[in-house]
Amino acid sequence: MQFDLDIQKTLRSGKRTFHLNLRLQSDSGRLVILGPSGAGKSQALRAIAGLLRPDSGRIMVGGAVLFDSARRINLKPQARRMGYLFQDYALFPHLSVRQNIAFGETPGWRNPGRQAGSEAVERWLAAFHLEHLAHQLPGELSGGQRQRVALARALVAQPAALLLDEPFAALDPDLRTVLRGELDRLQRELALPMILISHDVADAQVFGDHVVRMRDGAIQPGAPAIDGADIDPILAEKKIHG
Amino acid sequence: MPSKLIRRFLAAFLLFSAASISHAAEITVSAAASLTDAFKDIARSYEAAHPGSKVLLNFGASGALLQQMAKGAPVDVLASADQETMDAAVTRKLVAPRERMNFVRNTLVLVVPADSSFNIKRLGDLRLEKITRLAVGNPASVPAGRYTRAALEAAKLWAPLGPKMIMTQNVRQALDYVARGETDAGFVYGSDAVAFKGKVKVALEVPLATPVSYPIAATAGAKDLAEARRFIAWVQAPAAQAVLARYGFMKP
Amino acid sequence: MHPTWTALALSLKVACWATAIALVLGVAVGFLLARRRFPGRELLDTILTLPMVMPPTVLGYYLLVLLGRQGWIGQGLQDWFGINLIFTWQGAVIAAAIVAFPLVFKPARAAFETVDGRLEDAARVLGMSEAALFLRVTLPLAWRGILAGALLAFARAMGEFGATLMVAGSIPGRTQTLSIAVYEAVQAGQDDIANTLVLITSAVCIAVLLTAGRLAPGRVTHR
Numbered sequence: 043m044q045f046d047l048d049i050q051k052t053l054r055s056g057k058r059t060f061h062l063n064l065r066l067q068s069d070s071g072r073l074v075i076l077g078p079s080g081a082g083k084s085q086a087l088r089a090i091a092g093l094l095r096p097d098s099g100r101i102m103v104g105g106a107v108l109f110d111s112a113r114r115i116n117l118k119p120q121a122r123r124m125g126y127l128f129q130d131y132a133l134f135p136h137l138s139v140r141q142n143i144a145f146g147e148t149p150g151w152r153n154p155g156r157q158a159g160s161e162a163v164e165r166w167l168a169a170f171h172l173e174h175l176a177h178q179l180p181g182e183l184s185g186g187q188r189q190r191v192a193l194a195r196a197l198v199a200q201p202a203a204l205l206l207d208e209p210f211a212a213l214d215p216d217l218r219t220v221l222r223g224e225l226d227r228l229q230r231e232l233a234l235p236m237i238l239i240s241h242d243v244a245d246a247q248v249f250g251d252h253v254v255r256m257r258d259g260a261i262q263p264g265a266p267a268i269d270g271a272d273i274d275p276i277l278a279e280k281k282i283h284g
Numbered sequence: 285m286p287s288k289l290i291r292r293f294l295a296a297f298l299l300f301s302a303a304s305i306s307h308a309a310e311i312t313v314s315a316a317a318s319l320t321d322a323f324k325d326i327a328r329s330y331e332a333a334h335p336g337s338k339v340l341l342n343f344g345a346s347g348a349l350l351q352q353m354a355k356g357a358p359v360d361v362l363a364s365a366d367q368e369t370m371d372a373a374v375t376r377k378l379v380a381p382r383e384r385m386n387f388v389r390n391t392l393v394l395v396v397p398a399d400s401s402f403n404i405k406r407l408g409d410l411r412l413e414k415i416t417r418l419a420v421g422n423p424a425s426v427p428a429g430r431y432t433r434a435a436l437e438a439a440k441l442w443a444p445l446g447p448k449m450i451m452t453q454n455v456r457q458a459l460d461y462v463a464r465g466e467t468d469a470g471f472v473y474g475s476d477a478v479a480f481k482g483k484v485k486v487a488l489e490v491p492l493a494t495p496v497s498y499p500i501a502a503t504a505g506a507k508d509l510a511e512a513r514r515f516i517a518w519v520q521a522p523a524a525q526a527v528l529a530r531y532g533f534m535k536p
Numbered sequence: 537m538h539p540t541w542t543a544l545a546l547s548l549k550v551a552c553w554a555t556a557i558a559l560v561l562g563v564a565v566g567f568l569l570a571r572r573r574f575p576g577r578e579l580l581d582t583i584l585t586l587p588m589v590m591p592p593t594v595l596g597y598y599l600l601v602l603l604g605r606q607g608w609i610g611q612g613l614q615d616w617f618g619i620n621l622i623f624t625w626q627g628a629v630i631a632a633a634i635v636a637f638p639l640v641f642k643p644a645r646a647a648f649e650t651v652d653g654r655l656e657d658a659a660r661v662l663g664m665s666e667a668a669l670f671l672r673v674t675l676p677l678a679w680r681g682i683l684a685g686a687l688l689a690f691a692r693a694m695g696e697f698g699a700t701l702m703v704a705g706s707i708p709g710r711t712q713t714l715s716i717a718v719y720e721a722v723q724a725g726q727d728d729i730a731n732t733l734v735l736i737t738s739a740v741c742i743a744v745l746l747t748a749g750r751l752a753p754g755r756v757t758h759r
Binding site for chain 1: 652654655657658659660661662663664665667668671672673676677
Binding site: 345347348350351354417422424425450451452453464465466 | 724
């Protein structure tokens, strides 16, 4: 089994409460969780990464138990070896592309130097065609370039799994198609277990060996993974919101 | 309508300010810090006896008061703790010589905290090692400090005791430090020791070549000279003198 | 040494120490209040900001009561360590540090709050310890705001008067800082000395404010 997820969490914001109740098991290494905004997808992903502590439950990824409330196991995010792609990439604005990518390799109290580079860093710079941008700052890059840098940064650390939060949402449609293809090839090459959350059905079509729908904090059982209305994302939103 | 309201408010404000300005008789009295308690009582009784008169009191070290006047502060009456300050005022033409008169005398004493175990019988005892800090008014601006320096120089103790001295801005601050136990002893007026009776005790009276004599005068720049002179006459009258005696002062 | 330079040297010494203390405490507290939510957080923020608006003489009085020989902190220090802070330059440092603290802590908190929490999350997921990510991600992005606050704190510490006078007194060479020296010179009618001291103090404050202005947000130039 690749993913065994049981995440229970009550979140409070002012007067509103939100109950996250995610139960999901998957043998597939390519899991896509679809759902509208507010469904709790990001919270679930953060819980898997260790950035959110569930009230109870169990999280197993690729054979490793990351969290188990019954056995009092709770690995720190630093120890989970998850590769995480944030929705807006979360690149360090004060570090260059090269320094961002090399960040995970240097565990001390000082950032990697301007010329930092190991074999892994060079490999990923080349793989994503970023060599000529190595000294640029994230603020000077385009959306697609930033996404690649974020991916390279996550991969350099040799993660055990990849967690992607709406990786293509901020890009225009043409670029999305190109980058989807790249990520698809990459994932198959590395055979990295991957969970991708999105509200875009096209992501499910490319990456979803196992697709589930999420809404109001829970998986919707039995809902068809892909149905006619979903071909048009706008119609899909209408359907979900009634 | 808002502008009507504003106009009404403005009118009331101006009327109120004008009323304050054209108060019947108002004088500002700058008095030495040691006169604080006594003059507060005396000012109150003066106002009670002269309805329509108002006395504004300003206390501080005599030197500081002089500087304020020199820089143009509107003062009608000056009461300093030593002749030197009044002499300086006359020199600078802030006070006419014929206006000055002595109205009270004081003693200089060495005080220690009420719970102090030190037994100081002579000034020379201050050289003992267990006495580490002495509160003294800054001679540059505080008359009590000047008297102290004169007395200690006469006893050849001013230089040797220098390192132990904490200079204060006025005599009341020195008194406060002794009362709190921040210094082992301090030089203040006899009247100050009376004012802080429960908190300090007098170790000895300091022998002085020049007696501590306080002068008072109407200033050259007094707005209301008649009122100023009236207040000074009141201070010299038996009622006010009794108040001063109660606070530890002596007849001029 | 001429009394003017003594006073200047003393003011600089006191201001440097006070700013250093205010910086360490201000950054720590600013970070805590920026990142952790707890009941009473804003109340704590208000209390810690009080020294900025409290009259210095009021503050000086509190310090005198607490740190003096009869105060409970002062007695403790006296009994356990044989230390008395009144009339010492260390006492002056404490008074100045307290008034300077809010000037560091508030900008520090604001600066930390502008640092995107997700950047810190990204660092965590990449394996950085909390200390490492604070030094490598949070601080580099917040330091300008913090430094601007520190400079204002320094200027304030240089000018501290009311609380310092009460707690440390005015002992030439030991606790007579520039501002106190000005006060005494005026009281004693020594206008020429007062003028010199005022000019020096003004020059230092202007220099500090100009530098702080250069660090204002909006002028972000990397490295």
